[in-house]
Amino acid sequence: MRLRSLWLVGGILLLSACGSVPEEGGAASSATYPGSQTSGIEQQQNDRGVSTAVGVAQPGTQEDLVANIGDRVYFGFDRHDLSPEARQKVEEWAQWLQQYPSLSVTIEGHADERGTREYNLALGERRAISVRDYLSALGVPPSRMRTISYGKERPAVLGSNEDAWAQNRRAVLVVD
Amino acid sequence: MRRLRFSPVASRFCGCIALALLLIGSFRVETARAELRIDITRGQVEPIPIAIAPFTGSDVGTSDVGRDIADVVSADLERSGLFRPISRGAFIQQPETIEEAGPRFADWRAINAQALVSGSVERQPDGRLQAKFRLWDVFAEQQMTGLAYFTQPANWRRVAHIIADAIYKRITGEDGYFDSRIVYVSESGPAQRRVKRLAIMDQDGANHQYLTDGSYLVLTPRFSPTLQEITYLSYDQGAPRVHVLNIDTKQREVLGQFPGMTFAPRFAPDGQSVIMSMSRDGNSDIYSMDLRTRALRRLTNHPGIDTSPSYSPDGSQIVFNSDRGGSQQLYVMNANGGDVRRISYGDGRYATPVWSPRGDLIAFTKLLQGRFAIGVMRPDGSGERILSESYHEEGPTWAPNGRVLMFFRQTPSDSRGTSRSGLYSVDVTGSNLREVPTPAGASDPAWSPLSP
Incomplete structure (x- = not known):
């Protein structure tokens, strides 16, 4: 009984968190990262610091992925299941990866700052594996994918607010 | 010097x-x-x-x-x-x-x-x-x-x-703790590309030195109870894996080559084995590894996240945190993995349990209503006391006499996205909260045993 009500609260949290999850896809402008205005952080870079040159991306590169599909999906607080939006994104990734069968990728799992370090490492790992497993189910060979968790060590966005946290609870597809 | x-x-x-x-x-x-x-x-x-x-x-x-x-x-x-x-x-x-x-x-x-x-x-x-x-x-x-x-x-x-x-x-009438050292993670640079280095110093901050150069991410160092060794998490091979470092020779070595992430290491009280989490297909369970034979033993087998294990000082029991009940809580099990029982029942989530060297208390991090606290409870879960509370604090470590705790505290990001992380100590009674000065930002402190 106690457990049920906890899950109910979790569900409500998830819903409200989803409401603030940034809209994904489209061009890799600052509009991809709504938090960037409030945090004042230049977001023309992905997690590896690769500049996103809109419009000149070579097909099958990280720049291409970022510019034309988007390289990340978002998760609810303390969740690792894929939302409908995240599933749609992963499906686009699967199609994109089918186009470039020689590519291998790393899936990075990340958490927001509101957890303890070791737990967040495990949570980031779960998120990366959720993406890997769905890509695998969609036909991407597991041999082309590796996963890594950064826990809360590599936030995409600085800030101690719901908007920043929502953008940091993410999995990122990185072309090796 | x-x-x-x-x-x-x-x-x-x-x-x-x-x-x-x-x-x-x-x-x-x-x-x-x-x-x-x-x-x-x-x-x-x-x-x-x-x-x-x-x-x-x-x-x-x-x-x-x-x-x-x-x-x-x-x-x-x-x-x-x-x-x-x-x-x-x-x-x-x-x-x-x-x-x-x-x-x-x-x-x-x-x-x-x-x-x-x-x-x-x-x-x-x-x-x-x-x-x-x-x-x-x-x-x-x-x-x-x-x-x-x-x-x-x-x-x-x-x-x-x-x-x-x-x-x-x-x-x-109690043993002192002044002839001891602290290993911790020194932090510098912006949060998105934070540089983290292992550092070691006397408990009063003297004789500070860095043990790693910051070219790779390191987390959660812990002292051996018996040797001049530290076990910690390092990304130096690209993937997060548990390592052991000799403080004197600076020699470091990865503990086993496993397909999944290994993390949350801690020495057993006899120094002969390391207990840690290992992730397989996204599921983290607790294992112990014999340091001599490198034999691995699985101690938990549950779809929940099982992590942050810590032995009782006599080595007979292990406290860890798990979300197997729906949210992060503290559990105690026998050293062979048997007789798992939940000990935390207060409001909120509980994490990073650490058994006192005296055996009488377990220190933990508590997450409640968006804030973090450091507290202690008896090994059966009774007598919970909160010692310190703020926006974010985490990772208690015991002084060798079991009377003082150290942990790290992080401030929320300011308007420029800057947050500061530093070490603090507090008595087990909750009095005498003090900042521990470090040359740069600091997190993940671990107190050594009394020096040999």
């Missing part, structure tokens, strides 16, 4: 510190009145006013060392929150005359000292120093203890910490 005690020669020498320890006889013995004593279990005790005279020397060199030793002893005792060192400017009796003729207790009562520490430093024919000290009960007018140590001149700070430990023990 480089410590010499890590080479084999120095280790033997360090043994000499203890071996050469002498009990010094009293100047006088009088009928005792109520003995000077602090009950540190009560918390928020009024600090004892203590006069710590500069140790006298026979020449300029030994006089300087004598003053430095008194300074370190004074700082140790002050930081404990149990003592209030009296300014030397107020002293009436000159330190030299204490050594020659004993204290004039009326002079020390006049400046409200309840305890007095006096001592001397002498150079030996073989080049070593002999440091002697006496602790006096000013009201009872008698010596409480007196000890002498022989040491190489470079080792004077350690002798000062050992003297502070002896004073602490004589007055509180």
Whole structure:
């Protein structure tokens, strides 16, 4: 009984968190990262610091992925299941990866700052594996994918607010 | 100043510190009145006013060392929150005359000292120093203890910490913790590309040195209970894996090559094995690895996240945190993985449990209503007490005497996205919260055992 009500609260949290999850896809402008205005952080870079040159991306590169599909999906607080939006994104990734069968990728799992370090490492790992497993189910060979968790060590966005946290609870597809 | 005690020669020498320890006889013995004593279990005790005279020397060199030793002893005792060192400017009796003729207790009562520490430093024919000290009960007018140590001149700070430990023990009845070190993660740079390095220092911040160069991410270092070794999480091979580092030789080695992430390591009390989490297909369970045979043993087998394991000091039980019940809570199991039982039942989530070296308490991080706290509870989950609370604090570690905790605290990001992380210590009673100064940002502290 106690457990049920906890899950109910979790569900409500998830819903409200989803409401603030940034809209994904489209061009890799600052509009991809709504938090960037409030945090004042230049977001023309992905997690590896690769500049996103809109419009000149070579097909099958990280720049291409970022510019034309988007390289990340978002998760609810303390969740690792894929939302409908995240599933749609992963499906686009699967199609994109089918186009470039020689590519291998790393899936990075990340958490927001509101957890303890070791737990967040495990949570980031779960998120990366959720993406890997769905890509695998969609036909991407597991041999082309590796996963890594950064826990809360590599936030995409600085800030101690719901908007920043929502953008940091993410999995990122990185072309090796 | 480089410590010499890590080479084999120095280790033997360090043994000499203890071996050469002498009990010094009293100047006088009088009928005792109520003995000077602090009950540190009560918390928020009024600090004892203590006069710590500069140790006298026979020449300029030994006089300087004598003053430095008194300074370190004074700082140790002050930081404990149990003592209030009296300014030397107020002293009436000159330190030299204490050594020659004993204290004039009326002079020390006049400046409200309840305890007095006096001592001397002498150079030996073989080049070593002999440091002697006496602790006096000013009201009872008698010596409480007196000890002498022989040491190489470079080792004077350690002798000062050992003297502070002896004073602490004589007055509180508990072992001290001043002759110990802290390993932690030094942080610099912006949060998105934070540079993290392993660093080690004496518990008072002296002898600070970096153990890694910051070219790869390191997290959660923990001391071996028996050797000059640290186990920690490192990304130096690209993927997060548990490593062991020898502090003396700086040699490091990954603990096993597994397909999944290994993390959250901690030594067993006998130092012969490491307990840690390993992730397989996204599921984290707890394993122990024998350091000699490298045999791996699985201790939990559950779809939930099982992590942050810590042994009881007798090695018979393990506390860990798991979300197997729906949210992160603390569980205790037998060392073989059997008889798992939940111990945390308060509001909120519980994480990073660490068993006290005394065995009587488990320290933890608590997450409640968007804030973080450090607390303690008994191993059966009863008697929960919160010691400190803020926007974000995490990762308690015990002083070797089980009476003081250290942890790290992180401020929320300001408008420019900057947040600061630093170390703090607090008594197990919740009093005497202090920031521990470090050269840069700091997190993940781990307290060493008392130095060998």
